Amino acid sequence: MRHTQIAIALIALLALSACNNASKLFPGCSVSPTGIHYKLVALGEGSSKGQPGCYITAHIAYRTATDSLFFSGTRQLQVHQPPYKGAIDECFLMLTQGDSATFYIAAQPFFEQTLETSMPKFLGPDDYIRVDVRMLEILSEAEFAQEKEAFMSWIEDFGEYERVLIRQYIDGEQIAVQPTASGLYIIPQETNAQPRISEGDTITVHFEGRFLNGKIFDSTRKRHEPFSFVYGEKWQVIPGIEEALATMGQGERSLLIIPSELAFGQEGNSDGLIPAFTSVLFEVEVVEVQPGPKLSNKQ
Numbered sequence: 257m258r259h260t261q262i263a264i265a266l267i268a269l270l271a272l273s274a275c276n277n278a279s280k281l282f283p284g285c286s287v288s289p290t291g292i293h294y295k296l297v298a299l300g301e302g303s304s305k306g307q308p309g310c311y312i313t314a315h316i317a318y319r320t321a322t323d324s325l326f327f328s329g330t331r332q333l334q335v336h337q338p339p340y341k342g343a344i345d346e347c348f349l350m351l352t353q354g355d356s357a358t359f360y361i362a363a364q365p366f367f368e369q370t371l372e373t374s375m376p377k378f379l380g381p382d383d384y385i386r387v388d389v390r391m392l393e394i395l396s397e398a399e400f401a402q403e404k405e406a407f408m409s410w411i412e413d414f415g416e417y418e419r420v421l422i423r424q425y426i427d428g429e430q431i432a433v434q435p436t437a438s439g440l441y442i443i444p445q446e447t448n449a450q451p452r453i454s455e456g457d458t459i460t461v462h463f464e465g466r467f468l469n470g471k472i473f474d475s476t477r478k479r480h481e482p483f484s485f486v487y488g489e490k491w492q493v494i495p496g497i498e499e500a501l502a503t504m505g506q507g508e509r510s511l512l513i514i515p516s517e518l519a520f521g522q523e524g525n526s527d528g529l530i531p532a533f534t535s536v537l538f539e540v541e542v543v544e545v546q547p548g549p550k551l552s553n554k555q
Contacts, residue, residue: 281384282321282360288350290341293360293384300354300391308337311400312348313393319386320379321360327491330392330523344370344387351391359387373489374549418516422535425468425513440496441513442503445539450505453545455488459501460544466537473529473536482543494519497538509541 279285285293306312312335317328338346344366347359363383367375375381395403426441433443453459460482465474476482485492487501496514504510516522516533524532 279360285358285360288342288346290338290346291362292342292346294347294350295358296355297358297388298354298356298390300352300356302351302353302355302391302394304394305352306335306349306394307396308335308345308349309397310335311395311397312391314348315390315392317388319388321384321386323386324378326376326378329525332523340365340369347387347389348391351389353391353394356388356390359389360384361387371490374486376486418533418535421468422513422515425535431513436499438495438499438518439515440499440518442500443511443513444508445511446507446509446541448505448507450507450545452503452505453487453501453542454547456548457487458484458546458548459487459542460484461501462541462543463497464539466539468535468537486548497540500540501542504540504542506542506545509539512538512540514538 277287279287279293282293282295285295287293311332313330313332315328315330317325319325335345335348338349342362342365344359344361347357347361351357361384363379363385364375364381366385367373367379379385422441431441431443433441435441461484462476462482463474464472464477466472472478487498492498493501494514496512496518499518500510500512513535514537515535519536520530520532520534522532524530524534530536
């Protein structure tokens with residue numbers, strides 16, 4: 257059995273590295289016919305690659321080509337037929353379960369076509385981004401549908417338990433605010449008449465994240481590092497904070513009670529600090545708002 261696994265791994269390595277020339281931009285990498293620079297870091301024991309339409313679970317880290325990290329996390333997503341040459345979907349389809357690889361892809365089409373957002377200011381139109389992928393699981397569409405059906409039948413009971421915990425917290429703190437349609441509680445702490453934040457604005461915020469028992473798990477104030485980003489761009493903050501920020505303006509502060517589906521979901525956060533299906537509290541203060549061009553396509 258072990259010999260078979262080794263043979264499969266070698267075949268996967270050859271399939272990934274055959275027919276492609278060495279990268280001149282990124283030493284140690286090869287280049288695909290579509291312009292993706294890549295290097296296999298570790299071989300898994302998977303026997304087949306995913307196909308368009310499959311669902312993957314992967315740990316993904318995005319960096320600039322000079323190694324500055326700007327996103328890292330575990331994501332489950334559906335992989336599509338690559339919509340353009342060199343799309344990130346192509347990277348995912350090159351791997352089998354358990355593989356780890358580094359890819360360098362063109363930054364501009366990734367942000368403007370894949371994410372449908374504007375380029376960050378720290379990247380130029382000809383820059384590449386580095387994408388490190390560790391493929392944890394690959395499921396066909398049929399397998400994913402079966403797992404989802406089984407999971408949803410189980411989570412109905414778990415979801416009710418989480419709602420009980422939130423209700424107990426609200427009753428204990430004597431909070432009278434009603435939740436939004438999504439289930440988010442927004443409790444204003446400081447308000448003013450400043451304009452509301454809108455898509456395209458560059459905002460700077462301070463936030464402190466706590467569990468319902470009051471234990472702090474993250475705080476920009478303790479780090480003395482406020483967080484700045486363009487509001488409306490993907491993957492900047494969790495959905496509950498994004499929803500709340502649309503109701504706030506510069507100088508305002510709110511306490512948020514965020515159910516897990518608007519926070520870190522069914523997997524928890526990437527470093528394991530926040531467990532799956534955990535409701536959290538966030539105190540958010542909008543330090544500064546710089547009006548910017550409005551984004552036409554929010555996803």
